Amino acid sequence: MPEETLALYSRWWQLETYLRSLTYVELRAKYGIHWTNQIGQGATSRREKDESRSYMATADWEDPLSYLDVGKLFPILEANWDLVEPSLINKEALMARTSELLAIRHRLGHLRRPHRDDLSRLEQTLRDLEKGAFTAYASYNREFGAPGDLNDPVVAAWVREEHPTAQRLIRHADRQYDVIFRLSYTIRPYAEALQHGAPITGSEGLLWKATFHLRGQEVRPSALWRESYLDRNARQLLVHMLLDHGTVAFTFPAVDDGNRVADAIGDAFDAVLLNVRPRRGSTERELSESPMRSIHLDPRIQKDSGWTTVDDSTVPISLFGA
Structure with missing residues (x-):
């Protein structure tokens, strides 16, 4: 050619x-x-x-x-x-x-x-x-913490830990799996910042971000993506599954039903804990699973892309190399 x-x-x-x-x-x-x-x-x-x-x-x-x-x-x-x-x-x-x-x-x-x-x-x-x-x-990737006193179903579920899965897994994941959970949200460039006390759920242009810090562990993208727990709510609602530097995160539109999003975060939590494992040198097969090297992963899985690596602290780079 x-x-x-x-x-x-x-x-x-x-x-x-x-x-x-x-x-x-x-x-x-x-x-x-x-x-x-x-x-x-x-x-x-x-x-x-x-x-x-x-x-x-x-x-x-x-x-x-x-x-x-x-x-x-x-x-x-x-x-x-x-x-x-x-x-x-x-x-x-x-x-x-x-x-x-x-x-x-x-x-x-x-x-x-x-x-x-x-x-x-x-x-x-x-x-x-x-x-x-x-x-x-x-x-x-510009994250904002969700205030714990907010009148919002997702905040109630995962910040105040009122969701049954939150009560079951948040502390258990920390003690037994060394996995830390964090709920945040991001704002798209066209959307307005939230007014004080306004709920996040129902807001157009905002995304929930459920992040799992794996602390010396990892997940294999394809195995996690195939996990049946994601079939309940998460796969239908999520925007991306993000993998970057010892974390895996799931983003969901805030405009969608808050109770369904809360359930989807719980399903994602179970899926992560079932697939987490000690970090080790990547095998040839696992290296080939990077979306930058393979055409065989769902495009909602993002790893080594702008959606996972670029933030406000990024040293000026040429994103397209042109």
Whole structure:
């Protein structure tokens, strides 16, 4: 394969992957469990057709956005501009580039040889997106502690420990597994900060974050993801399962039903304790499970990505390397 073609494909992969993942996070944070209503039926229908070929299922088959034509992705961004504006570039500038970007995509999709300026156009777009991408990622990892006296079902369940699973596991996990639990929340760039005393549950643009500090231990991503406890509530409600530096965390839209979210955190707690193990050198198979090295993990599992590694203290870096 010509080197320029490979470079062009890689740059397009960076661009489209970022736009799709940003769209997913912001729609989940805004609309919760009903987020797919915002992307139309075409993607959902394609996904349902793919179910008839389950023997060929890929890691993305449960993600409706992965079935969305890229030509329809930009109109969705435009229709939800109030959600994505802080994480992109000027609206008029991006929309003006859309036809050029799609022309590049079509050349790639139909294996036509690129224009000599295609690569530089893509790299310039990625450089322009750097500031917005940092905003998107850093805000995702900017955590706020949930006040214990808040009149909120999730706070009552997991800060005041009124949930049966909290009473059963929080201290037990610390004593027997050396696992520490913490509940926090994050605010998407477009959302307003909470007023004093306002509940978190029901707020658009906020995400709950249930974090388990493993303290010298680890979990294997694929094994934890397959854990049946997650099938009760967690898998349907969660935005991401995050793995980073001795922690595993689950994020949930605050706009969704608080009692269901509280139950989902309990299911995640059981799943983590069943899969935690002493940390050891990674085997070749486990190294291949990193989403940065493998295409075989669900995209909701995030490890070594901007959603797990970039925060306000991050030394300035080039997120796209362009």
